[in-house]
Amino acid sequence: MPELSRFYNILIKMLFKDTVQHNKPHIHVFYNGYEASIGIDGELPAGSLPVKEMCLVLAWLTIHEEERYAAWNKAVSGIPFAKIASLR
Numbered sequence: 001m002p003e004l005s006r007f008y009n010i011l012i013k014m015l016f017k018d019t020v021q022h023n024k025p026h027i028h029v030f031y032n033g034y035e036a037s038i039g040i041d042g043e044l045p046a047g048s049l050p051v052k053e054m055c056l057v058l059a060w061l062t063i064h065e066e067e068r069y070a071a072w073n074k075a076v077s078g079i080p081f082a083k084i085a086s087l088r
Contacts, residue, residue, distance in 0.1 A: 007086030025072040
């Protein structure tokens with residue numbers, strides 16, 4: 001699962017070329033033992049994050065809206081995607 005971004009000890013990854021199990025665009029977020037799947041629309045279908053870190057991820061999703069959809073479209077097409085800038 002390639003890294004999409006990293007900031008404030010939060011690691012964001014996206015699966016590559018998995019259209020069978022993952023139809024809804026989403027990211028995987030890892031933070032100090034927490035794991036969550038978050039739709040790139042901000043929905044939290046699985047896992048959990050502390051409130052502060054969830055707010056940071058949602059802010060990142062908002063700031064990088066066009067880039068995250070472009071990354072998703074590339075990933076499901078089997079095309080490598082570039083990393084997206086962090087919040088720093």
